[in-house]
Amino acid sequence: MKNDIITFWITTGIIFLLFGVVTALTANMDIAKQSITALGYPEYFGTMLNAFKIIGALVLIIPRIPPKVKEWTYAGFGIDFISAFISMWAVEGVCPHLFFPLVMLAILVASYVFYHRTYALVE
Numbered sequence: 062m063k064n065d066i067i068t069f070w071i072t073t074g075i076i077f078l079l080f081g082v083v084t085a086l087t088a089n090m091d092i093a094k095q096s097i098t099a100l101g102y103p104e105y106f107g108t109m110l111n112a113f114k115i116i117g118a119l120v121l122i123i124p125r126i127p128p129k130v131k132e133w134t135y136a137g138f139g140i141d142f143i144s145a146f147i148s149m150w151a152v153e154g155v156c157p158h159l160f161f162p163l164v165m166l167a168i169l170v171a172s173y174v175f176y177h178r179t180y181a182l183v184e
Contacts, residue, residue, distance in 0.1 A: 062179065065175050065178045065179045066175075066179050068171065068175045069172060069175035069176055069178070069179050069180070072168050072169075072171045072172035072175065073121050073122060073172045073176070074122075075168055076118060076121060076138070076165070076168060076169060076172060077118045077119075077121060077122045079165070080114040080115075080117065080118045080138070081114070081115050081117075081118025081119060081122070082118075084111050084114045084115055084118070085111075085115050088107075088108070088111040088115075093107065093111075094107060097110070099152070100148045100149065100152050101148075101152060102148075110141070113137065113141075114138075114141070117134045117137055117138055120134040121134055121135075121138075121172070124180070131176065135169065135172075135173045135176075138169050139166060139169060139170075141162075142162040142163070142165050142166040142169065143162070143166065145162040146159065146160075146162040146163055146166075149162070
């Protein structure tokens with residue numbers, strides 16, 4: 062049980078740091094805006110996506126959030142990672158950073174599995 066809790070917090074912490082903290086710190090940088098427009102999306106879509114990522118990261122890290130809200134957050138991040146992979150593949154083809162969204166999806170799935178092993182029954 063203790064290893065499950067540790068694994069949950071490590072995987073969830075990675076998601077929080079990359080999609081909560083880093084997104085909040087880099088959302089207004091030109092390179093972040095260029096990466097969205099390079100995929101063919103308007104700039105406002107990137108702004109909206111960044112807001113949802115920050116909110117979602119907070120939802121996953123705060124223990125008292127209801128489980129149904131966390132379920133929707135996991136689903137939202139899953140859709141985001143799959144969509145990012147498809148968008149990058151369609152526009153850029155095979156490139157070094159193409160598989161980053163799939164790695165993040167694997168971390169998200171691990172977080173989800175260990176969330177249910179440790180906290181879903183408690184809450």
